[in-house]
Amino acid sequence: MRLERFTPSTPEGDAASGHPARTLDWLNAARRGFYDKPLTEKEAAAIAGSYQADGRELTAVYDDAAVAPGLGAEIPVATYASFTRSLNTGARLIDAHLVTMVTVRPTHRRRGILSRMITADLAQAKERGLFVAALHASEGGIYGRFGFGRATEAQDYAVDVRGGLPMHAPVAGSVVQVQPARLGELIPEVFSRFHAATRGSVDRQRGYLMRGTGAWSDDGFEPDTALRAAVFHDAAGTAQGYVTYVFDGWDAKVPALSVRDLVAATAQAYRELWRFLGDHDLIETVNYHQASVADPLPWFLSDARRVSASGRGDRLWLRILDVPGALGARSYVRDGTLVLTVRDRLSLTTGSYRLQASGGVGTITTLTSAGPPSAEAADGIELDIADLSSLYLGSVRVADLLAAGRLAGSPAAAARAVALFDGPGAPYCITGF
Numbered sequence: 346m347r348l349e350r351f352t353p354s355t356p357e358g359d360a361a362s363g364h365p366a367r368t369l370d371w372l373n374a375a376r377r378g379f380y381d382k383p384l385t386e387k388e389a390a391a392i393a394g395s396y397q398a399d400g401r402e403l404t405a406v407y408d409d410a411a412v413a414p415g416l417g418a419e420i421p422v423a424t425y426a427s428f429t430r431s432l433n434t435g436a437r438l439i440d441a442h443l444v445t446m447v448t449v450r451p452t453h454r455r456r457g458i459l460s461r462m463i464t465a466d467l468a469q470a471k472e473r474g475l476f477v478a479a480l481h482a483s484e485g486g487i488y489g490r491f492g493f494g495r496a497t498e499a500q501d502y503a504v505d506v507r508g509g510l511p512m513h514a515p516v517a518g519s520v521v522q523v524q525p526a527r528l529g530e531l532i533p534e535v536f537s538r539f540h541a542a543t544r545g546s547v548d549r550q551r552g553y554l555m556r557g558t559g560a561w562s563d564d565g566f567e568p569d570t571a572l573r574a575a576v577f578h579d580a581a582g583t584a585q586g587y588v589t590y591v592f593d594g595w596d597a598k599v600p601a602l603s604v605r606d607l608v609a610a611t612a613q614a615y616r617e618l619w620r621f622l623g624d625h626d627l628i629e630t631v632n633y634h635q636a637s638v639a640d641p642l643p644w645f646l647s648d649a650r651r652v653s654a655s656g657r658g659d660r661l662w663l664r665i666l667d668v669p670g671a672l673g674a675r676s677y678v679r680d681g682t683l684v685l686t687v688r689d690r691l692s693l694t695t696g697s698y699r700l701q702a703s704g705g706v707g708t709i710t711t712l713t714s715a716g717p718p719s720a721e722a723a724d725g726i727e728l729d730i731a732d733l734s735s736l737y738l739g740s741v742r743v744a745d746l747l748a749a750g751r752l753a754g755s756p757a758a759a760a761r762a763v764a765l766f767d768g769p770g771a772p773y774c775i776t777g778f
């Protein structure tokens with residue numbers, strides 16, 4: 346097996362590697378891995394351009410022993426991509442190493458190819474100085490062993506909008522319908538305000554701009570003529586939110602709209618965009634797939650039962666690569682001191698650390714990174730890096746990790762952990778990658 350890392354390119358750019366279809370072959374191997382149709386050369390060029398803008402790095406694994414009539418040795422048997430985007434820790438934005446497009450051909454599965462790719466990649470990301478890695482998992486049982494923990498959750502809504510959506514609050518600001526193609530400047534502007542204000546948010550890749558403006562369809566790369574859009578302006582005339590959505594068609598079970606994307610920089614913008622969605626005559630249901638688990642919509646409505654929630658599940662998974670760096674980049678509600686002993690199967694963060702929080706700021710001292718735990722560790726907590734990664738943004742409470750047997754420590758140490766890690770609200774991420 347041969348592993349290559351490269352940046353996406355045009356056939357001319359790839360020619361220097363001796364494999365002019367290198368990017369196209371990688372993209373189609375990844376699509377095969379997710380059971381998608383192969384791309385045309387035009388589509389591949391559009392995606393490669395978008396990936397270049399994202400700064401993605403591609404990993405391919407080749408099987409030089411491939412024999413006819415099987416796929417040729419130039420077609421990757423495994424794909425893996427990574428790029429950097431900021432993550433809101435609740436205190437500030439830090440660079441996160443995003444992992445995506447992981448596939449291994451069925452004929453090559455369970456031979457350790459994913460393990461090899463991810464172990465090398467995470468070690469490199471740590472060497473580059475990144476504190477955390479993140480991904481969205483196709484299955485819940487794969488990534489814990491590599492130190493990833495569930496870090497944000499979301500839920501699906503089906504909202505009954507028959508006769509509109511009566512709300513407690515009076516109408517504020519204004520909503521206008523716009524052509525999606527006119528959203529080019531507004532999408533990044535509104536998202537960046539949402540991102541700066543939302544713990545757990547990850548900055549978005551270029552594909553969001555392409556799909557939000559209708560330049561690409563939801564599942565392809567042709568213009569999306571069915572896409573509709575609306576923008577909310579507050580009383581001062583500032584655009585504070587937008588929604589893109591489609592009509593599900595007259596053949597659907599009930600006449601429905603499906604929200605493709607809804608980004609609101611303020612609670613008022615969120616409320617007024619929902620009021621707008623409810624103002625579509627003939628429509629009975631609005632479907633939404635990225636509601637926060639602490640979503641306020643039911644409280645906005647005169648009748649909260651208009652909202653049916655389902656499909657609650659994990660979205661973002663996080664993996665701390667550098668404990669002092671990551672814990673020093675979040676905030677703490679209370680002052681206190683806690684020693685954490687961290688287990689890490691990949692040995693990237695194994696060790697004991699003293700966390701001292703004062704005035705919201707954490708200072709972390711590495712006590713040991715190899716050998717026996719420090720004497721101070723006896724009075725601390727012990728947990729796996731995947732569970733510390735789940736605690737990091739606040740998606741799980743210390744008591745739940747204790748009850749699950751995933752966190753060990755004396756009652757006094759656990760109480761100190763509660764004081765430091767259990768904060769208000771739920772982290773929220775509306776970026777998929």
Ligand SMILES: CC(=O)SCCNC(=O)CCNC(=O)[C@H](O)C(C)(C)COP(=O)(O)OP(=O)(O)OC[C@H]1O[C@@H](n2cnc3c(N)ncnc32)[C@H](O)[C@@H]1OP(=O)(O)O
Binds near residue numbers: 448458482490
């Ligand atoms: C971030 C993303 O891109 S998520 C998308 C992931 N990709 C997919 O779901 C596409 C379809 N699946 C695949 O392509 C492959 O099965 C992959 C990528 C999930 C796994 O690749 P493989 O090369 O077979 O994994 P590898 O052999 O390295 O296994 C690593 C470990 O994960 C385990 N594992 C692998 N796949 C799974 C799975 N689907 N469920 C549970 N455990 C799994 C293995 O048993 C092994 O465990 P061990 O370390 O305890 O021995």
